[in-house]
Amino acid sequence: MDHIDELLTRGVAEVLVEADLRRKLAGSRPLRLKQGFDPTKPDMHIGHAVGLRKLRKFQDLGHQVVLIVGDWTAQIGDPSGRDETRPRLTADVVRQNAETYMQQFFKVVDRDRTEVRWQSEWFGTFDLEKALNLAGRFTLAQMLAHETFRKRYEEGGKLTILELMYPMLQGYDSVMVTPDVEFGGTDQKFNNLAGRELMDQMSMVPQDILLVPLIPGTDGRKMGKTFNNTVDILMPPFEMYSKVLSMSDDVLPLYFEVLTDVPLAEVAEIRQAIAAGSANPMEFKMRLAREVVAQFHSPADAPAAEAEWIKRFREREIPEDIPEHAISAPASIVDIMVDSKLAASKSEARRLIDGGGVRVDGEKVAGYDLLLSPGKPAVVQVGRRKFVRVRGA
Amino acid sequence: MDHIDELLTRGVAEVLVEADLRRKLAGSRPLRLKQGFDPTKPDMHIGHAVGLRKLRKFQDLGHQVVLIVGDWTAQIGDPSGRDETRPRLTADVVRQNAETYMQQFFKVVDRDRTEVRWQSEWFGTFDLEKALNLAGRFTLAQMLAHETFRKRYEEGGKLTILELMYPMLQGYDSVMVTPDVEFGGTDQKFNNLAGRELMDQMSMVPQDILLVPLIPGTDGRKMGKTFNNTVDILMPPFEMYSKVLSMSDDVLPLYFEVLTDVPLAEVAEIRQAIAAGSANPMEFKMRLAREVVAQFHSPADAPAAEAEWIKRFREREIPEDIPEHAISAPASIVDIMVDSKLAASKSEARRLIDGGGVRVDGEKVAGYDLLLSPGKPAVVQVGRRKFVRVRGA
Numbered sequence: 001m002d003h004i005d006e007l008l009t010r011g012v013a014e015v016l017v018e019a020d021l022r023r024k025l026a027g028s029r030p031l032r033l034k035q036g037f038d039p040t041k042p043d044m045h046i047g048h049a050v051g052l053r054k055l056r057k058f059q060d061l062g063h064q065v066v067l068i069v070g071d072w073t074a075q076i077g078d079p080s081g082r083d084e085t086r087p088r089l090t091a092d093v094v095r096q097n098a099e100t101y102m103q104q105f106f107k108v109v110d111r112d113r114t115e116v117r118w119q120s121e122w123f124g125t126f127d128l129e130k131a132l133n134l135a136g137r138f139t140l141a142q143m144l145a146h147e148t149f150r151k152r153y154e155e156g157g158k159l160t161i162l163e164l165m166y167p168m169l170q171g172y173d174s175v176m177v178t179p180d181v182e183f184g185g186t187d188q189k190f191n192n193l194a195g196r197e198l199m200d201q202m203s204m205v206p207q208d209i210l211l212v213p214l215i216p217g218t219d220g221r222k223m224g225k226t227f228n229n230t231v232d233i234l235m236p237p238f239e240m241y242s243k244v245l246s247m248s249d250d251v252l253p254l255y256f257e258v259l260t261d262v263p264l265a266e267v268a269e270i271r272q273a274i275a276a277g278s279a280n281p282m283e284f285k286m287r288l289a290r291e292v293v294a295q296f297h298s299p300a301d302a303p304a305a306e307a308e309w310i311k312r313f314r315e316r317e318i319p320e321d322i323p324e325h326a327i328s329a330p331a332s333i334v335d336i337m338v339d340s341k342l343a344a345s346k347s348e349a350r351r352l353i354d355g356g357g358v359r360v361d362g363e364k365v366a367g368y369d370l371l372l373s374p375g376k377p378a379v380v381q382v383g384r385r386k387f388v389r390v391r392g393a
Numbered sequence: 394m395d396h397i398d399e400l401l402t403r404g405v406a407e408v409l410v411e412a413d414l415r416r417k418l419a420g421s422r423p424l425r426l427k428q429g430f431d432p433t434k435p436d437m438h439i440g441h442a443v444g445l446r447k448l449r450k451f452q453d454l455g456h457q458v459v460l461i462v463g464d465w466t467a468q469i470g471d472p473s474g475r476d477e478t479r480p481r482l483t484a485d486v487v488r489q490n491a492e493t494y495m496q497q498f499f500k501v502v503d504r505d506r507t508e509v510r511w512q513s514e515w516f517g518t519f520d521l522e523k524a525l526n527l528a529g530r531f532t533l534a535q536m537l538a539h540e541t542f543r544k545r546y547e548e549g550g551k552l553t554i555l556e557l558m559y560p561m562l563q564g565y566d567s568v569m570v571t572p573d574v575e576f577g578g579t580d581q582k583f584n585n586l587a588g589r590e591l592m593d594q595m596s597m598v599p600q601d602i603l604l605v606p607l608i609p610g611t612d613g614r615k616m617g618k619t620f621n622n623t624v625d626i627l628m629p630p631f632e633m634y635s636k637v638l639s640m641s642d643d644v645l646p647l648y649f650e651v652l653t654d655v656p657l658a659e660v661a662e663i664r665q666a667i668a669a670g671s672a673n674p675m676e677f678k679m680r681l682a683r684e685v686v687a688q689f690h691s692p693a694d695a696p697a698a699e700a701e702w703i704k705r706f707r708e709r710e711i712p713e714d715i716p717e718h719a720i721s722a723p724a725s726i727v728d729i730m731v732d733s734k735l736a737a738s739k740s741e742a743r744r745l746i747d748g749g750g751v752r753v754d755g756e757k758v759a760g761y762d763l764l765l766s767p768g769k770p771a772v773v774q775v776g777r778r779k780f781v782r783v784r785g786a
Contacts, residue, residue: 072521075525076525076529088529123521125520126520126521127518127519127520127521128465128516128519128520128523128524130521131521131524132468132469132555132558133555135553135554135555135557135558136469136481136553136554136555137553138553138554139551139552139553139554140533140542140546140552140553140554140557141546141549141551141552143554149533153533153534156534158532158534159532159533159534160528160529160530160531160532160533161528161529161531161532161533161536161554161557161558161561162525162528162529164528164533164554164557165525165528165554168554
């Protein structure tokens with residue numbers, strides 16, 4: 001597979017207009033790659049990294065990223081895919097969010113080949129004349145071609161004129177920074193096309209558009225906070241490693257494709273092996289988890305996180321042959337420890353709990369008032385080696 | 394009929410909210426009467442005067458007019474009732490139009506009780522933040538409740554986001570000048586309601602709205618340049634007088650009601666007399682024409698215009714017994730004049746035409762190439778006394 005082919009297809013959902021972009025790439029001039037973001041929510045997850053990795057691949061070929069900090073559009077909030085008008089953010093919150101965003105952005109993207117531009121550079125002095133001029137360049141019919149807008153309007157949801165202006169403001173950024181190609185998730189297609197349209201109206205060479213897919217979360221559902229299925233870029237190495245391991249087998253090959261540099265032929269083998277059941281997926285997951293940690297932290301962090309995970313995993317392993325302790329009514333953890341000889345006295349039991357050395361089913365016990373009940377068997381562990389299985393009498 | 398009743402009904406299409414406006418009128422505080430205009434087309438006709446007369450009646454009770462010069466909205470052009478996006482006007486044209494407009498406005502409205510405010514006072518320093526804030530206060534559903542917008546959108550006409558912003562800009566004027574009541578034609582209801590809505594959103598006492606009817610032109614169709622049926626406020630006395638006389642009988646009673654102070658009881662009598670055919674409408678038309686000229690010029694101009702009209706009318710009267718001239722094919726005015734002995738030669742005929750002394754059916758002949766045809770009898774007149782009736786052979 002040709003290098004440019006892989007650049008334009010691996011982890012890429014759509015390119016508009018591909019022939020034009022290929023022509024631009026064939027030239028000797030470094031291209032300007034626009035990536036905008038709205039600092040509305042500062043937390044990025046590895047889903048966002050798919051696009052950042054793509055930017056980085058372009059940078060490695062000598063191209064230049066232009067990062068637009070959407071400090072104005074953030075105050076509106078991108079309506080794309082949203083059922084409701086967002087509450088507007090204050091300038092202060094936006095600034096803080098932007099800082100956090102960039103801290104994450106530059107874990108993947110090369111800061112030296114990035115030009116950072118804040119929208120306030122042009123929108124801070126934008127007057128009504130200019131705003132009206134912009135609003136006169138788009139028709140309502142064009143805006144209602146946006147599925148988000150059309151659905152919201154047709155289903156009677158609140159859709160303000162302000163929100164209709166979002167795509168044109170984002171599009172105007174392109175007029176200001178003259179990109180060769182704008183990068184975005186597939187949900188940004190409409191906004192990116194507005195930029196293309198505006199550049200065209202103003203007799204500029206219109207930007208091409210490279211859209212990356214929105215990947216599913218670790219459980220296969222849409223990646224997002226709601227489902228607790230994200231791997232966040234700012235997670236510490238061990239947490240990140242464990243979170244990647246928690247992924248369902250289904251998403252494993254896709255993650256390899258869009259989040260690593262593992263050759264595509266090898267990714268195909270992994271896909272096949274999992275489908276055929278000829279390999280233990282855990283082995284691949286651990287490899288992926290190492291790749292991810294190495295990327296967002298450092299190569300040295302990967303084996304360290306893995307070693308820590310293995311150690312903790314082993315610690316939590318329960319021997320098969322352990323003493324049992326029967327209870328006939330709910331009893332406190334302290335009473336159970338004394339009755340089952342895990343502690344010599346209630347005060348020793350409390351000391352052990354305070355010291356963090358007591359676990360129930362692998363989870364640390366945080367207080368004395370935990371009750372265990374006869375209907376729900378559980379394993380109580382003190383330190384590394386002492387176990388008791390609690391069950392109904 | 395009570396004085397306030399007549400104020401709120403004669404020449405009034407609708408009052409919103411009438412009870413509130415009556416309460417305001419019952420107080421001792423002079424009310425602020427907002428009248429906005431877009432200096433897009435400077436020519437006003439007597440249809441516009443219906444509203445100006447109403448403002449004047451309020452002024453005569455001690456109230457204050459606030460005239461908004463829509464130098465910003467004019468650049469957009471009111472989309473109300475328009476099938477197409479208007480071309481945008483330059484600031485210079487807008488300023489010139491505004492001057493011409495005010496020259497006409499103050500023929501009816503008392504300049505001493507008028508505060509003139511230009512939109513540029515607030516929109517000249519309006520920034521994007523404010524524009525977005527305004528755009529966030531209205532939903533698309535609200536805007537598409539405007540028949541003009543809805544029809545244009547549903548029928549696939551061009552409707553820009555800029556046009557959707559027109560009503561809010563006009564509405565914002567009200568926030569700036571805090572009127573008690575806004576005046577407008579019935580086609581302004583949507584825009585005026587936007588002002589009411591905005592004032593309400595900003596916790597101000599919302600303006601009431603007084604809408605005046607759009608009256609038909611002299612021929613009974615919609616008054617407008619297209620139909621050549623307007624009586625323009627800047628017409629000289631004689632032209633204005635003649636134009637009023639050209640009106641159809643149908644509109645006569647309405648004109649008396651909305652354009653004169655003739656008591657309503659008398660207007661009812663006129664309406665009845667015309668309906669019953671018991672009076673010659675021409676007598677009433679002459680009275681109306683005098684009233685109109687006196688209003689827009691001066692009381693002395695009215696009889697002068699009438700005297701001039703009578704003189705010219707008599708001049709153009711055609712004697713009953715005039716020579717006939719038969720033609721069997723279309724012939725030029727020059728040939729006909731020679732053949733019928735109205736001129737001694739073609740060159741004399743041409744001289745007479747150049748001198749402006751030749752008329753066909755009362756209309757001055759402008760060039761030599763006018764053709765008369767056998768199928769359409771016509772009276773050719775040279776000077777005051779020489780006539781020939783041309784007919785088919």
